[in-house]
Amino acid sequence: MNNAVEAQGLVKRYGSTTALGGIDLEVPTGTVIGVLGPNGAGKTTAVRILTTLTDPDEGHATVAGFDVGTHGHEVRRRIGLAAQDATVDPLLTGRENLVMLGELHQLRRRDAVARAAELLDAFSLGDAADRRTSGYSGGMRRRLDLAATLVGRPEVLFLDEPTTGLDPRGRSELWTVIDTLVGTGTTVMLTTQYLEEAERLADDIILIDHGRIIARGDARKLKRQVGGDQVSVVVVEPAHLAEATRIIASITGSEPNVDAGARSVTAPTTLGVETLVLAAKEFTEAQIAVDDMSLRQPTLDEVFLTLTGSTADDAEESK
Ligand SMILES: Nc1ncnc2c1ncn2[C@@H]1O[C@H](COP(=O)(O)OP(=O)(O)O)[C@@H](O)[C@H]1O
Numbered sequence: 001m002n003n004a005v006e007a008q009g010l011v012k013r014y015g016s017t018t019a020l021g022g023i024d025l026e027v028p029t030g031t032v033i034g035v036l037g038p039n040g041a042g043k044t045t046a047v048r049i050l051t052t053l054t055d056p057d058e059g060h061a062t063v064a065g066f067d068v069g070t071h072g073h074e075v076r077r078r079i080g081l082a083a084q085d086a087t088v089d090p091l092l093t094g095r096e097n098l099v100m101l102g103e104l105h106q107l108r109r110r111d112a113v114a115r116a117a118e119l120l121d122a123f124s125l126g127d128a129a130d131r132r133t134s135g136y137s138g139g140m141r142r143r144l145d146l147a148a149t150l151v152g153r154p155e156v157l158f159l160d161e162p163t164t165g166l167d168p169r170g171r172s173e174l175w176t177v178i179d180t181l182v183g184t185g186t187t188v189m190l191t192t193q194y195l196e197e198a199e200r201l202a203d204d205i206i207l208i209d210h211g212r213i214i215a216r217g218d219a220r221k222l223k224r225q226v227g228g229d230q231v232s233v234v235v236v237e238p239a240h241l242a243e244a245t246r247i248i249a250s251i252t253g254s255e256p257n258v259d260a261g262a263r264s265v266t267a268p269t270t271l272g273v274e275t276l277v278l279a280a281k282e283f284t285e286a287q288i289a290v291d292d293m294s295l296r297q298p299t300l301d302e303v304f305l306t307l308t309g310s311t312a313d314d315a316e317e318s319k
């Protein structure tokens, strides 16, 4: 089987809301796909259809080689799902949660205990294993959630926003765990609102907005589409904003975004570090004092603005 997930023309409506407006997917076995999109884009809806929790209104999909509509039972035996809301029982310890799940997966008690110990260890939960999960930190609970999805050794794993709500440290710990998991050859579909997360973890990224795929490719390709990096300059004197805007526009050849409150001018640039060299020179010559000057990768918001902005009329028409 070449594709662990295949979907054609998935449509899902809730009343007058079109949660999914026709999604096609192909996820090669053993790869990680990142489904990237803002709140309300349709990420959870897609995951719910592929994990047989809800039926599409149109289209069809196979997961691990089985049709989600007609062979839900076969699909469910082969997948793991870490839903957006934690699913572990707060009154049980981490170990009790995993052993219970193992027994639900028809493991014998002894095997369930061994599997639990192995997973607790792999997810750095050994020390907390015998404490109730109600006392776990957010990051620990997410790690236990992930461990729980692996009890049944799934072929395809669905992670719905696994790091949303975590602090940077918790997020980076979880990334390490997901890396390990990916190394085992499991196919993973991961949804996220963070471009950085998709870039770090996914082989391929699908960008969705309003239930439609608006771009796909690896992170480099997506960023190229938005024109590389973003240069940002903060001036000391608000009176210098207009001149600063003119300078940045002339260097980058693109139209800057001005934030008067933050005294900042931001614009996409394809010149890399050269942008900063040129800007420093021109600001010095114009005797404009600068508080901060930086070059960074675009945020998801900026990717969206660029990708949806250019096709706003088409998107409007197809509604
Ligand atoms: N059970 C539901 N009933 C009504 N509307 C829903 C339901 N589930 C999702 N939606 C709507 O469908 C759209 C997509 O939601 P969702 O798939 O949860 O997005 P995401 O996970 O990307 O934030 C949103 O507009 C949401 O309000």
Ligand SMILES: [Mg+2]
Pocket (backbone or CB within 6 Å): 043, 044, 045, 084, 160, 161
């Ligand atoms: Mg969601």
